[in-house]
Amino acid sequence: MxxxxxxxxxxxxxxxxxxxxxxxxxxxxxxxxxxxxxxxxxxxxxxxxxxxxxxxxxxxxxxxxxxxxxxxxxxxxxxxxxxxxxxxxxxxxxxxxxxxxxxxxxxxxxxxxxxxxxxxxxxxxxxxxxxxxxxxxxxxxxxxxxxxxxxxxxxxxxxxxxxxxxxxxxxxxxxxxxxxxxxxxxxxxxxxxxxxxxxxxxxxxxxxxxxxxxxNTAAESIEQRVYTVSRDRKKELLAHLIQSNRWDQVLVFARMKHGANRLVDFLNTQGVTAMAIHGNKSQSARTKALADFKTGQLRVLVATDIAARGIDIDQLPHVINYELPNVPEDYVHRIGRTGRAGATGEALSLVSVDEDIFLRDIERLIKLQIPRHTVAGFEPRPDERPEPIVLGRRMTIGAGAGNGGRRPSGNGHGGGRPATPSGGGSKPASPKPSPSRGGRSGFAPRTRSA
CATH class of the missing domain: 3.40.50.300 (P-loop containing nucleotide triphosphate hydrolases)
Known part of the structure; x- marks a missing residue:
């Protein structure tokens, strides 16, 4: 055609x-x-x-x-x-x-x-x-x-x-x-x-x-991998992967704005040129960072999920989840920045024990078990236990010790105070808003066959 x-x-x-x-x-x-x-x-x-x-x-x-x-x-x-x-x-x-x-x-x-x-x-x-x-x-x-x-x-x-x-x-x-x-x-x-x-x-x-x-599937042209790592060695592993593989254009996803800023500071100290793009950056700074990344002047762009929409780069070879998203659908969006229009790409995720529940949710959504790998010298510590992950000022999630692999439920802990683990995990507010339902009843669109 x-x-x-x-x-x-x-x-x-x-x-x-x-x-x-x-x-x-x-x-x-x-x-x-x-x-x-x-x-x-x-x-x-x-x-x-x-x-x-x-x-x-x-x-x-x-x-x-x-x-x-x-x-x-x-x-x-x-x-x-x-x-x-x-x-x-x-x-x-x-x-x-x-x-x-x-x-x-x-x-x-x-x-x-x-x-x-x-x-x-x-x-x-x-x-x-x-x-x-x-x-x-x-x-x-x-x-x-x-x-x-x-x-x-x-x-x-x-x-x-x-x-x-x-x-x-x-x-x-x-x-x-x-x-x-x-x-x-x-x-x-x-x-x-x-x-x-x-x-x-x-x-x-x-x-x-x-x-x-x-x-909710990723393109088949994207090779997906998980690297298990201790939570306090993630930054070092990220820098090691970029430098040892001589990657020149890498889009990295962080969960929070301040985390993205800290990661950029660390990468720059390691000789890896990086800038962050997120909602707290001015529009001029966001525009410059994206332009420099597209032209290859910037080696690493660290983005949050919200700011990453609109990053449309032909032949972007590598996307790395420095932190897994707590909303599984966001994983599909993230890795879709590579492997575009039939091109091949790599999507790597650095996963600590705290994020096991996120990983299970993602694999359940995409109906695929992502291959696990470790890098010598960066293996997760055998005695490391899950800790709660703070999602903004009002939401936390317990990573699951003793919860049987189920995502905790609840309405959060008001007043912006992070919850502490108690009996196997804290209770988060739902990370996704529930849109109102309404309009005409009996919606039944006509499906076009392939």
Missing amino acids: SFESLGLAAPILRAVREQGYETPTPIQAKAIPLVLGGGDVLAGAQTGTGKTAGFTLPMLQLLSAQPPRKDAKGRWPIRALILTPTRELAAQVEENVRQYAKYLPLTSMVMFGGVGMQPQVERLKKGVDILVATPGRLLDHHQQGTLDLSQVQIFVLDEADRMLDMGFIHDIKKVLAIVPKDKQSLLFSATFSDEIKALADRLLKQPELIEVARR
Whole structure:
């Protein structure tokens, strides 16, 4: 199959060829004709399989076929809205939109927080066909009356699962109340859960359901490995692996912002150039770190889960989980930064005894036992026992001595005080928010066969 066979217009095909793409990925081959048909779509595919082009290319064709009309105030209206969970992802998506719209008379802009609003206001005044935005800044503009979404024809919710993980369900509901009810809606997600179906029930009308791989699985092109190690030797093992293997471009995931900063300080003392990217960094610092990493000037980028969305690098060879995520689906997102678009990649996890329960949850989700390895000189101490892991100021989790391998349950320990182990583990608050269910009952999307 070729992009030509999908019915895309010549200007779009020309831009796609210039980006070096000749054959559509499975998600693109299935999604593009459905979006061109004008219906709602619920699409699930692994990270790195080309979801962005799957909705961007047909969107551009639909918009270019219908010239815009000025509103009552003489402004060119926003006709397509793409909502993303993070700034980096918003910037990446809007860059893709510009690349694919190179030979079309369509305009786009990106809108997110952390930067001044006035330049965004001025850009909106000039007219924008396609707006890519994060929820918070979009609602800020709406509240101040600086943008009008009343003529949105196509609405895209990208990385919907991450939206829910980050607690954006209420902001999404607010956005849905602003945009027209009569529109084409597209929901794209790397993982596909019951919560996503509940959101789709609220957003979509008789959607086509596309799944190009088994739910919550990593690409087969990614080699996954676990290195067991004592908790106090992780930093040294990480530096050893990078230096002994002469890796030049490594994306490392840490669980917390302060932990990412400490890890960067340590790596730099070992002669490994590293920078951190997370929510406490200024937007300029985040942009510079990501740019230096993409161009190879920076050897290691240490990221938290929230900031990592939008890191889209061709041929990124190595992803390392310095700390395992407490939400198993985040593991799939993390390692999906490598092995993209059919390329091979390595995903390594440094696991201490404290994280055994996280590892078991991940393996249960992906239905795969990840091979275990040790490195001489970094073996875990035989007498090491699990200790609670603090997740932020209000959440802790006991790593499981005496809990039979089950994740402790409970509502946390108020007042921000970390719990201490008692009888085999502390009780955490649930690490994932529960989005509200609602909307139409009996949601039953039509499944497209492969």
